[in-house]
Amino acid sequence: MSVVSTKNLSFNYGQKSILNDLSINFDKGLFYSIIGPNGSGKTTLLKLLAGILPSDRKTVYLKNDDINVIKQKEIARRLSVVPQITDMQYEFSVHDIVMMGRTPYTSRFQKNTDKDKKLVNDAMRETGVSSLRDKKITQLSGGELQRVILARAIAQETDIMLLDEPISHLDIGYQYEISELVHKLCKKKGITVINIVHDLNIAMRYSDKILMLKDGYIYKYGDPEEVITKDTIKDVYSIDVELINHPIIKNKKVIIK
Numbered sequence: 001m002s003v004v005s006t007k008n009l010s011f012n013y014g015q016k017s018i019l020n021d022l023s024i025n026f027d028k029g030l031f032y033s034i035i036g037p038n039g040s041g042k043t044t045l046l047k048l049l050a051g052i053l054p055s056d057r058k059t060v061y062l063k064n065d066d067i068n069v070i071k072q073k074e075i076a077r078r079l080s081v082v083p084q085i086t087d088m089q090y091e092f093s094v095h096d097i098v099m100m101g102r103t104p105y106t107s108r109f110q111k112n113t114d115k116d117k118k119l120v121n122d123a124m125r126e127t128g129v130s131s132l133r134d135k136k137i138t139q140l141s142g143g144e145l146q147r148v149i150l151a152r153a154i155a156q157e158t159d160i161m162l163l164d165e166p167i168s169h170l171d172i173g174y175q176y177e178i179s180e181l182v183h184k185l186c187k188k189k190g191i192t193v194i195n196i197v198h199d200l201n202i203a204m205r206y207s208d209k210i211l212m213l214k215d216g217y218i219y220k221y222g223d224p225e226e227v228i229t230k231d232t233i234k235d236v237y238s239i240d241v242e243l244i245n246h247p248i249i250k251n252k253k254v255i256i257k
């Protein structure tokens, strides 16, 4: 069953057409990657799926509900977002930010429950930010901030997680750890992950399905090895690659020639 879907979704910024007639279903518990060149519409699509950008009626659905008729707080109980750029101007602590993941479940003056505290501590531990607990959010490195924002999304306990290049600022160790963690959340908790990623090898390794965008159109959609081929990469990114079998990992590796 689809937990998120689009039906003939199009989007313009002013006169400029950004997305064209996208119809796609995202099913429960699968790991989806969205790939495509800079400016192909990936972030725009993610924002429409999250209800951050307004969509036309009956073009974006969470289960069977048109996202336009779902209240913001209810959307936040169903879907969490790890955005590309998080502009942190306020002097919140890391712990405060992760606790904000619990906001969809609490009323204004309600105190945090034991469950809230446990979920927040667990999420901070899983993302390796427990030692930063009392640090100001404005004093973090790009990679630390990315992990804190992921912790907030985990604490939000949603069935759907949308991530916009969540590993772009991470060192190679954390790139691997965070990718593994998000994959584990998907497979163990049945969370549907929709992940924008530039690294084709990461996409190949973790995805159940890949959506490849070009100029706001779905260029190709399917299993990783159907989508990432010499021909599609040449056509979409204008580069020559080889796909080779790796002796240890089961997925093919993309090598630039």
Ligand SMILES: Nc1ncnc2c1ncn2[C@@H]1O[C@H](COP(=O)(O)OP(=O)(O)OP(=O)(O)O)[C@@H](O)[C@H]1O
Residues within 6 Å of the ligand: 013, 018, 036, 037, 038, 039, 040, 041, 042, 043, 044, 045
């Ligand atoms: N607020 C905005 N106003 C006008 N045009 C915008 C706005 N945001 C994005 N665009 C344009 O929409 C197009 C798609 O942008 P989008 O951010 O969705 O691409 P992307 O595939 O995520 O790119 P990247 O890989 O660089 O992050 C681009 O041409 C961009 O310049």
